[in-house]
Amino acid sequence: MRRYRMRGPVWTALILALVLAWPATARASPSFIVIDADSGDTLLARDAWQLRHPASLTKVMTLYLTFEAMQAGRLTPGRVVPVSPRAAAMEPTRLNLRPGMRVTVEDCVLGMVTRSANDAAAAMGELLGGSESAFAARMTQRARALGMRDTVFRNASGLPDPAQVTTAADMALLARHILIRFPDRYRYFATTSFRFRGETVFSHNRLLASYPGADGLKTGYTRASGFNVVTSAQRGGVRLIGVVLGADTAAGRDELMAELLDAGFARMQMDRPAPVPPLIASARAATSPVAARAVPVLATPAPPAGDTRFRVRLGAFSSRSYALDLAQRAARPVNGTVRVEPVAARGQTLWRAEVGTLSLAGATRLCPPAQRQGGTCLILDGKARL
Structure with missing residues (x-):
């Protein structure tokens, strides 16, 4: 094939x-x-x-x-x-x-x-x-x-x-x-x-x-x-x-x-480029965090109003402090909860950043500013981790 x-x-x-x-x-x-x-x-x-x-x-x-x-x-x-x-x-x-x-x-x-x-x-x-x-x-x-x-x-x-x-x-x-x-x-x-x-x-x-x-x-x-x-x-x-x-x-x-x-x-198999923090000068690009593979999930029909089971995965980065800062900045306008956890990827430890306890509307609203700040935007149902 x-x-x-x-x-x-x-x-x-x-x-x-x-x-x-x-x-x-x-x-x-x-x-x-x-x-x-x-x-x-x-x-x-x-x-x-x-x-x-x-x-x-x-x-x-x-x-x-x-x-x-x-x-x-x-x-x-x-x-x-x-x-x-x-x-x-x-x-x-x-x-x-x-x-x-x-x-x-x-x-x-x-x-x-x-x-x-x-x-x-x-x-x-x-x-x-x-x-x-x-x-x-x-x-x-x-x-x-x-x-x-x-x-x-x-x-x-x-x-x-x-x-x-x-x-x-x-x-x-x-x-x-x-x-x-x-x-x-x-x-x-x-x-x-x-x-x-x-x-x-x-x-x-x-x-x-x-x-x-x-x-x-x-x-x-x-x-x-x-x-x-x-x-x-x-x-x-x-x-x-x-x-x-x-x-x-x-x-x-x-x-x-x-x-x-x-x-x-x-x-x-897809190789994703590294999201580069926008506030870090280009001269430091060689040490910028490296994004792990992201996981897309397709939306199911709209959930009931008040349903806050959704979360947004922002990416995985080599710097824990950067991942935490990105998640905190993204979570603030939507009153989301922050989660940063280590993940193994190709022999190295990366830090995956997520914002959770979101309505679908809140998750959608979070995406544009998060992407502008160097993250990805992957809206996941709260049940999606198996």
């Missing part, structure tokens, strides 16, 4: 074109998010905190709890999973399990990852939770513990339930937790096929074959949810996680994900 570089205005134009050109249909436009798997920073987002139905992305949490039990020694790959009549009766897609059939934990894991088998998910939920409903309560409890503030699970499989909801941001967070906590078991998500009782079971995840660097995770679909996918891909030492929820077709979902990941990788 051709590599390319983009500068700030070109980057902004490309992203806006990508989002605004996506066709409007009877279904709400897809929500999406792309994050840097290493830092958790959001690179791209639209409606990423809007509630959607997860469909079979629910199985990612079922797999998380399965991996957790395996890591703790409560399960082994060869452990036999009982198949109840209820689990065997799950609606498609299925491994066609039958009551009393001998099926292992690894069979269920691979069945969930590839065919998105609802019978395998239900059987695993019953094994881990005693009943699928009790397991779903555990799933929601674990979601809260992981920081997934808006997700509610009602079953282990993702079969339709009006109360079963998530967000693109929550699903990206879950995928990141799996990558961090279970790096060895993450390999299951790269499975394109496996043999089960004499049959070759193939994966529904076409991005594994079509997108360079993609190596997991999961697709999902119900009529209520539309076409969903969580994908992780790696190129040149950079790993991204993308989520698309609510596309109209599988092909459209995969196309959008590929475009988003392309844009995310291009953004991570």
